Amino acid sequence: MAYIAIAIFVVAYMLIISEKVQRTVVGLTGAMLMIFAGILTQEQAIHHIDFNTIGLLAGMMIIVNITSETGLFNYLAVWSAKKVQANPVKLLIVLSALTAVCSAFLDNVTTVLLTVPVTFSITSQLKVPVQPFLVAQILASNIGGTATLIGDPPNIMIGSAVPELDFMAFITNLAGVCIVIFLVTIAILIAIYGKKLVTTSELQAQIMQMDEKKELRDTALLKKCLIVLALTILTFMLHSQLHLESASVALGGASLLMLISISRHEEMVAKILSRLEWLAIFFFVGLFVLVGGLMETGVIKAMATEAINITEGDVTMTTMLILWLSAIASAFVDNIPFVATLIPMIKEMGAMGMTNLEPLWWALSLGACLGGNGTLIGASANVVVAGMASQHGHKISFVGYMKIAFPMMILSIIISSVYIYFRYL
Numbered sequence: 056m057a058y059i060a061i062a063i064f065v066v067a068y069m070l071i072i073s074e075k076v077q078r079t080v081v082g083l084t085g086a087m088l089m090i091f092a093g094i095l096t097q098e099q100a101i102h103h104i105d106f107n108t109i110g111l112l113a114g115m116m117i118i119v120n121i122t123s124e125t126g127l128f129n130y131l132a133v134w135s136a137k138k139v140q141a142n143p144v145k146l147l148i149v150l151s152a153l154t155a156v157c158s159a160f161l162d163n164v165t166t167v168l169l170t171v172p173v174t175f176s177i178t179s180q181l182k183v184p185v186q187p188f189l190v191a192q193i194l195a196s197n198i199g200g201t202a203t204l205i206g207d208p209p210n211i212m213i214g215s216a217v218p219e220l221d222f223m224a225f226i227t228n229l230a231g232v233c234i235v236i237f238l239v240t241i242a243i244l245i246a247i248y249g250k251k252l253v254t255t256s257e258l259q260a261q262i263m264q265m266d267e268k269k270e271l272r273d274t275a276l277l278k279k280c281l282i283v284l285a286l287t288i289l290t291f292m293l294h295s296q297l298h299l300e301s302a303s304v305a306l307g308g309a310s311l312l313m314l315i316s317i318s319r320h321e322e323m324v325a326k327i328l329s330r331l332e333w334l335a336i337f338f339f340v341g342l343f344v345l346v347g348g349l350m351e352t353g354v355i356k357a358m359a360t361e362a363i364n365i366t367e368g369d370v371t372m373t374t375m376l377i378l379w380l381s382a383i384a385s386a387f388v389d390n391i392p393f394v395a396t397l398i399p400m401i402k403e404m405g406a407m408g409m410t411n412l413e414p415l416w417w418a419l420s421l422g423a424c425l426g427g428n429g430t431l432i433g434a435s436a437n438v439v440v441a442g443m444a445s446q447h448g449h450k451i452s453f454v455g456y457m458k459i460a461f462p463m464m465i466l467s468i469i470i471s472s473v474y475i476y477f478r479y480l
Contacts, residue, residue, distance in 0.1 A: 056094055057352040063088050064345055072388050074432070079334045082341025089348035103347025104340055107215040107302040108208075112162065112339070114305025115205060116331045118284060119165045121312055125277040128157075129270035132173035133262075141262035143183045143252035148241055150174055151191040155199030155237055159206045159230075160288060163196045163436040164332065171443050181258050185449055187248035189440055190459060194240050194428050196436045198467070201424035202226065202233040204301065205291065208339075208435075209394040209423040213416055214301060216398045220416060222291040222301070228417055232474045236425070236467045243463060276316055283312040335435070339391070346395045355396070359403035371480045373404070374414040375472060381422030382468045386429025386461065394423050414479035421471040429464040431456050 067085035071078045089095050095103070135153055139145035150170065157166040170192060178185040200206035204214040204225040214220050271277060287308030290297065294304050317323040349355050366372035377397065384393050397419055405412050427434030431441050431453050441451045 056092075057354055059092050060089065060094050060348040060352045061354055063092065063094075064349055067345055068388070068392065071392065077334070079338040079341065082338045082345065084341075086341040086344035089344055094348045095344065095351055099351060100344045100347060103350070104343045105212065105215050107300050108211050108343075109336055109339055110300075110302025111205065111211050111215070111305045112208070112336060113331060114302065114307075114309040115162055116165065117309035117327060118280070118287065118305075118312055119161050119169075120327045120330045121276070121316060122280040122284065123165075123169055124273060125280060126270045126272040127277055127280070128169035129173050130267050132170060132177065133265050133267035133270055136177050136262050137265070137267065141177075141181060141254070141259040143181060143254055144245060144249055146177065146181075147188055147191055147245065147248070147252060150177075150188060151195040151237075151241055151244075154192045155195040158196040158199035158436075159203045160284075161205075162332075163200045163207060163434065164335075164439050166199075167192060167196050167436045167440050167443075171440055175443075175447055177262065180261055181254040183252050183254050184248075185444070185447075186451065187244065187252065189444055189449070189451060190456065191241065191244050193437050193440050193456075194244075194460065194463065195237065197424060197428045197434050198233055198237045198240065200436075201421060202230040205305070207424045207427075208335075208391050210420055211301075212391070212394050212398060213420055216402070217416060218295070221295040223295075225420075229420065232421070232471060235474075236470055239466065239470065240463055243466075244459075247459065279316050280312065283308050283315075286311070342392050342395050345392075346399065349396070350399050355399045356403050359400045359407060362400065363404060363407060363409065368409060370409065370411050370414060371476070373409070374418045374475060374480060377401070377415055378418035378422040378472060378475065379468065381419055382426030382429070382464065385423045385426030386433045386464060388432075390423040390427050390434060394419065397423075411479075414475055417479065418471075418475055421475070422468065425464060425467045425471065428467070429457070429461045433464075 063085055067081050070076050070081045086100065090097060090100055131153060132150065135149040136146055139149050154166055154170050157170065171189065174188050174192065175185060178188055197207070201210070202225070204210050204222045210225060214225065287304060290299070290304045290307070291301065294301055313324060313327070317327065362373065362376065366376055381390075381393060381397065401412060401415050401419065404415070427437065431437050431451065444451050
């Protein structure tokens with residue numbers, strides 16, 4: 056049975072990497088094959104689906120979808136541009152910082168979907184190349200998403216699997232190193248692109264004449280969204296003391312916002328729910344069942360035993376192996392299935408007598424989230440930005456992006472290695 060499970064998993068993984076078949080279709084088909092092959096019963100498959108991860112994703116998507124109706128993100132972009140007198144270099148810094156901060160508290164894909172269209176608008180008015188801004192926003196979204204429990208799917212999965220790693224634990228352990236990596240990344244990007252980011256004072260004056268308040272379409276709804284978002288983030292900070300799972304917090308916030316803003320408008324409720332990233336949600340469902348098949352057949356336990364044999368159970372060596380392996384792998388394959396495979400493996404290491412697992416969890420988070428910056432297919436946000444760029448006639452080539460992003464990703468992992476070594480080992 057183990058060989059059948061491995062075969063199904065490997066074929067599914069190869070199809071996900073090849074992008075020949077849509078990944079959600081691959082995930083669900085692989086999950087069904089696990090059940091039809093007798094590796095898992097339907098009850099076991101349902102047991103392996105992490106509904107905390109799915110609930111957290113769905114809840115935050117609902118809150119963001121309603122908030123996007125207010126025009127808040129366009130307002131923030133225009134306001135930011137005016138604050139730096141529409142200076143292209145300063146604008147690159149500000150838009151990247153805005154993307155990083157939003158990505159820390161919202162899903163990365165949602166963040167770039169909201170900030171990138173405004174970037175196209177402002178750069179076209181200033182007649183500066185848009186590519187440096189897009190590369191900066193891809194990198195910033197993945198770095199910012201690394202800093203919190205809700206910023207990036209790998210962190211959501213890790214936090215869900217390890218209850219003691221709550222919202223505040225992610226911020227206190229990862230936010231500092233993410234700020235350092237962000238500052239280093241932006242400094243290098245300015246060194247690379249700085250000479251290209253030049254515009255005229257006349258074009259800057261046009262941006263300064265824009266009225267950001269006109270971007271706000273519904274101020275009454277905006278107030279409700281901000282109150283609920285603040286309440287939700289506050290509850291995230293206290294969720295372990297309140298004995299609430301993170302999915303309950305996110306879905307509670309989503310329900311409250313729908314109740315006070317769109318409860319009487321059936322069409323609006325249908326519109327908001329239809330705009331959830333259902334492809335991502337069902338991809339997770341299929342993935343959890345695929346990994347469940349490997350767990351039930353003992354494959355994950357065998358992988359954990361082999362990893363401990365290679366590193367001889369040494370925490371420092373194991374931590375660095377996970378950090379670098381997850382970073383390199385996440386640059387070329389989707390980090391979500393990779394993390395879904397490694398979480399049970401690390402848990403198995405704990406069951407086999409490795410006592411200090413905390414450095415391993417932070418290594419997995421930093422490696423998987425930051426590793427996604429390495430190539431255009433490393434993270435969902437990268438794929439989305441590249442797609443939006445090509446729609447606007449600005450193709451970002453795989454090799455062109457990788458030449459800049461891959462060395463910067465390696466640098467971020469070197470910084471992470473130093474940080475983990477001196478703080479935890």
